Amino acid sequence: MSVNFFRYVWMYSRREQLIVLFYVAASLPFYWWSLDVPKRIVNEGIQGSVFENGVSQARLFAYNLSLPDYLGGGSYVISDGLLLAQLPYLFALSLVFLVLTLINGWFKYVINIRKGVLGERMLRRLRFDLFGLVMRFRPEDIRTTKPAEVTSMIKDEVEPIGGFFGEAFITPAFLGTQALTAMAFILVQNMWLGTLAIALILVQGLVIPHLRREQIRLGRERQIESRILAGRIGEMIEAAPALHNFGVTGHSSAEIGHRLGTLFDIRLRLYRRKFAVKYLNNLLAQLTPFVFYTLGGYLALKGQLDIGQLVAVIAAYRDLPTPIKELIDWDQQRADVTVKYEQVVSQFSKDTLLPKETIEPPPAVAADAPITVVGLRVVNGRGLVQLDRMSVAMDRPGRIALAGPAGGGRDVLAKVIGRQVTDYQGSVAIDGREIAGMSDREASALLLYVSSEPFIMSGSIRDNLTLALRRATPRPDERAELSAKQRYWLEEARKTDNPLVSPDADWIDYAAIGASSPAEVDAAVSNALRIVRGYDEIFRVGMSSRLGDDTPPDTAERLLAARPAMIERFKERGLLQYVEAFEPDTFNTSASIGENLLYGVAVGNRFSPENMAADPFMRSIIAAEALTAPLTAIGIKMVETVADVFQDLAPDNPLRERYSFIDNAEIEAVWPEVRSAWNRGQRRHLSAQVRDKLIGYALMYVEPRHRLNLIDDRLVARILRARASFRQFLPASDAKDVEFYDEGRLMPAASIRDNLIFGRVRYGKAHMRDKLLAAIAEVLNEHGLESFVVSKGLDQEVGPGGRLISVQQRVTVQLARAMLRRPDILILDDALSSFTPSEGHMILENIMDAMEGRTVIVTQSGEDDLSSFDTVLKFEGAKFTGLERRESARIPSDAVASEPATASA
């Protein structure tokens, strides 16, 4: 990328810049005329200089083309013009002026538009180039880069540069020629006035940039300072949990406060400068007309200048400061932007970048070529030796353990082979190809590195898993009929060297997993999940995810068919008593009072558990069935219990979980009022707000869960009546807010599990939930619904950085992603550390079985069971202490066994 701003601009926008310059040149004659016409309006049209001496008609629009004398001096009449009286003459000239104004405006418009488009295109290119550069940073450089700083550079800092792309050549050309035209015009009118104007402009042009130099320096300081601020804020937000943990938010706030202070100071100085310069500028601009009026007026009175000329000069001069000022602005912007540009570009220029991505398929690497390490030594940035000089050859395929204490050489070697460390001495090569020199495409076809820090992007679990497969680079279909919009889209991408293929195209590399359709990808995904023992988890997630509206009809049918089958299965297993089915005329004790009232699933927010109590319709039903008082009493009892038992616990104590719907802050607000009302024995005096809250709590009450003995038969009878009237009187227009339980229909708003059980699992039984779930899984399987449920589970959103799923789920996703790819060489660098040892071991065994005939490199501690590996590289600290080959290996390769080990230093 060019470090010189103007070279960069010229290189990529030459053609467009020239087109706009052509427009600029074309606009100049009209500009001149628009200056000239006012003079003629005053002199000829109003003062009537051409109508003197009794001439009643004058000729207008007569154009003769006269050749200069040295070309023969001939004269050609282009147009005879029109003979007009004074008044029409004036009108005609004014009309000409109007037309010229319009033409000038049109030129300005076209030039501005072209300029803007040009700028936007260049901005797109610049941003894409910068992003491309970041993507080519070496892993070491990436680690020291603050994402927020890069983001602020790509997003915000280049923005003003983008605005300047269009101006880089055009503005000086446009304004400069305009100013020159105006100057020339003034000079032609009167030598003296012209010289004077030039002198004043020169003063402006010399003094102001000088004053602005400091302004530019401050601007740069501001840029750097705010970039650091962005970086620090980003860091602190990421570290917020740790900061809270140590109670050091005060210190970090102080730091941010200080930085904001510095920024404020810089900005303040900047403003003072800016307005001082502006003041001076305005003063000079105002001074000139003063000179013109006095001197020009004097000359006019003396008869050396006619009034028309004076008006024209003043008009021309009025136009002059704008281009001049803008030119000065441009110059300042130029200085500013080039500095910014160089600043940003230098941040993105590293000495070594990864090689550019190629589209050609990489050369094939022999499947049994060993990984040869010769004289490898890794020293970190501070000169600390992380891996001492070592040489070894690792046969492929093989199961290779890098054994040693964590944090030592074993981790470094894993990272070197996994291309996480590319700054090393010596050589690590496979089939003669150096690992650090491979392009992504080449390396990723061969090896895959998995660390203990899973990398999860926002999107669904499926998106994250298939991320590994999105490398097919679909070719744009040339024959396809493109709509105008698509053509425009493609054209713009081509103009800025952006990728031509849409991210929405099918990037999945089906061939890599031997699949041919998305459905088969799901099968491969399930398989990969089974290997890393994450399948059941996803199935569970699928079971508890919302059914949704877009269930295919045949699946919906099967789901409905599964319902009775499920009950049958429960009966067979003696599990039926542990499920309390929804029945229209029975109170479901395992469900909350609110659920019993609604007898359905809320769609949207209106009847959701936390809003239900405040809904006017719901409240009118509650009041009509005389439930207000008993529900308020239940609410009071709950608040009382919570206030009594949880009073000493912190608001976020996990022990509060069961009553988490009663917010601690709310209790503090509600409790005093409840207590005083209680003491006075006048419950009616509760405010409407408190009453709403209390009823809201009561609607969440589940007897067997909360066990406060607050539900009796009379209450049940009333609730059942309210249930009936709720359904009966619900306005038809509100029917969309509730899906009533109906044995013959699915409930899109409820989870798949609820749809199948059609009831609640009873409380008071420890292991029944698991048994019920197992039975459900079986029935689902029999009805061919398993893949549907898994597919729903894969649709689960993971949140930014995977925050919505657990740490182990993240690791599982990352491992499954690797298994989906089945690389020739898989490097597991401490990748299983978040599992318990036995679980981790089982996962590792599964992975090794699945990787049969390929190479797995695993970091292990010295104490781990290494019996399943056929090669063990031992490390102590940064030192490689020896290679051990185990005879249990399937492929005995004694010939090379001892030789590389002896070669090691």
Next chain:
Amino acid sequence: MTIEDEVRSMQKFRMFHHVEASKLKLLAMVSDRITFQPGEVIYEQGAASDAVYIVLEGQFTVSLRTAAAGVINFAQHVRGAILGEAGVLCDQDRMVTITAETPVVALRIDRDIFLQLLKESPPFNFAVMRELGRQIMDLNNICAQLVQQLPEGAAAADAGRNISEPQHAH
């Protein structure tokens, strides 16, 4: 049976003598009441220690599946016992199987909740410690009696040797 009843029955237990009622109420509020039919397994040897049980009513048997000698039923207990706390505290899988002998009513406290409760309430913490201490004393007593019964020259018992059935990969 409500939380109030549960608190009342727990107050009668020796281990909770010094725990104030409000803490027992907290304990009851964060746990689930579970019932087991006679013969029903409360937890299985080798399963993950996911919860602690406080038996309010009923009798149960403790048994151990061994590799050599089959199943040993080695103790019978009645209400008032806390079950599974050692496994939760030591992060170990269940060492024994507990089966209900008569209908058993117990409070089930999730592992994390139990640990949180120990942190939150010193009297409760103390009660659990005392219970463990008492168990150790009982075991010492039993050990001594068993050693007395051993023939001369029998191999000494070893805490590191596990006689339970080897774990199946699950």
